[in-house]
Amino acid sequence: MATIIITIFVIGYLSITLEHPLRLDKTVPALVMASLMWAVLAIAFHNGLVTIIDTHDHLYDASGGYTEEVEEGFVNTLLHHLGKTAEILVFLIGAMTIVEIIDLHKGFQILKDYVNTKNKKKLLWIVGILAFILSAIIDNLTATIVLITLLRKLIPNKQSRLWYAAMIVIAANAGGAWSPIGDVTTTMLWIGKKVSTGGLISKLVIPSIVCFVIPTVIVSYLPPFRGELEDSEEDQDNTRLLSSKTMLYLGLSAIVSVPVFKTVTHLPPYLGMMLALGVVWLVSEYIKPEPNFTPDRRDHYRTHHALARIEMSSILFFLGILMAVGALESLVLAGTEVGTLRFVAEGLDAAIPNQNIVVMMLGVASAIIDNVPLVAASMGMYNFPLDDYMWHFIAYAAGTGGSMLIIGSAAGVAAMGMERIDFIWYLRKVTWLAAVGFVAGSIVYIALN
Secondary structure (H helix, E strand, O other), X not given: OHHHHXXXXXXXXXXXXXXXXXXXXXXXXXXXXXXXXXXXXXXXXXXXXXEEEOOOOOEEEOOOXXXXXXXXXXXXXXXXXXXXXXXXXXHHHHHXXXXXXXXXXXXHHHHHHXXXXXXXXXXXXXXXXXXXXXXXXXXXXXXXXXXXXXXHHHOOOHHHHHHHHHHHHHHHHHHHHOOOOOOHHHHXXXXXXXXXXXXXXXXXXXXXXXXXXXXXXXXXXXXXXXXEOOOOHHHHOOOOOOOHHHHHHHHHHHHHHHHHHHHHHOOOHHHHHHHHHHHHHHHHHHOOOOOOXXXXXXXXXXXHHHHHOOOHHHHHHHHHHHHHHHHHHHXXXXXXXXXXXXXXXXXXXXHOOOHHHHHHHXXXXXXXXXXXXXXXXXXXXXXXXXXXXXXXXXXXXXXXXXXXXXXXXXXXXXHHHHHOOOHHHHHHXXXXXXXXXXXXXXXXXXXXX
């Protein structure tokens, strides 16, 4: 039965990668894959054919007969993975809604005026540096959402925009790797007392810069970034509202406040995002966008419009992917006492004596499988002290390795959903650039330490 579950994952994963040849929205195989994996896991478990493990390393086996404790163990394991997935989805919905509210009030017109260039190469560096810095402050996922929304104002042509969106993913993941709040995995290591804020920044900022700069330098000489951007009718729309500046600054400040809220309260980031959304929503209900604003125009600027513009297919895609990975993480292979993903990680560690290579392989694996369970597995595998060389290297590898595939990171999945980026196109055009940056940054980290 374990083979069936793994086979479902492989087929579902291939269906996602072949989205365009199959002419099938990637959300469909993601949802079907997750549902079938948990269904088969449940049937096999209740018939005593497989064992599952929860996040506290408690094993549950129904082969000895049905008991309430065994059933509760299965239900709690499922609810745990649903809860961790829901945290990400609520955070994503909140961030996307705030961005859409800003856009509804034409707040990004302010940023568009600041980025006043038609030179493709110059624009590449501007948005790349913004992604690198913003991701360290507001996390790589939110930074990607904000900047792709800005790109839509600057580059109406979708085909021209794809390259910029792809490079934003690389820059955002690199920027998030050296900040304790820049990526989910660095946050996990930070909360788990594996790394400190000062240690993470001092050890990883230079390798992360290298990881961002090298591919950006290379791609800046390629044909897509030569010449000037073409003018379009949308470029001529410089309309601002009375509320544009207020909603831009309020929205971005609300997003920036999320890590502050987390640091002060020690609550999960999604609760801070809920508070941020509530405040922005409240102000948007009462602010006056136009000089002659009348009650009949209020509906045009209500947050309900922003909610309607969110890509719900991206949200559901996240749901499917993360729940499928949760099923793999919970499944215990015969003859072992650990989850499938941790078994693979420990197998690599045993087979390859050089830990640097193991960590780099973990980075590559994070592009294929979600980096969260991989980092969770590494936290259970090693007992290195605070700010050890290996913890920093794991943070770098897991944070930047996901750039090698478009579905290898939260930032990549968000970009894929917003811009409908083709998996195969990214694999052919961008993967090698991300790999060069990843390897270059790894070499720099090893050399410096």
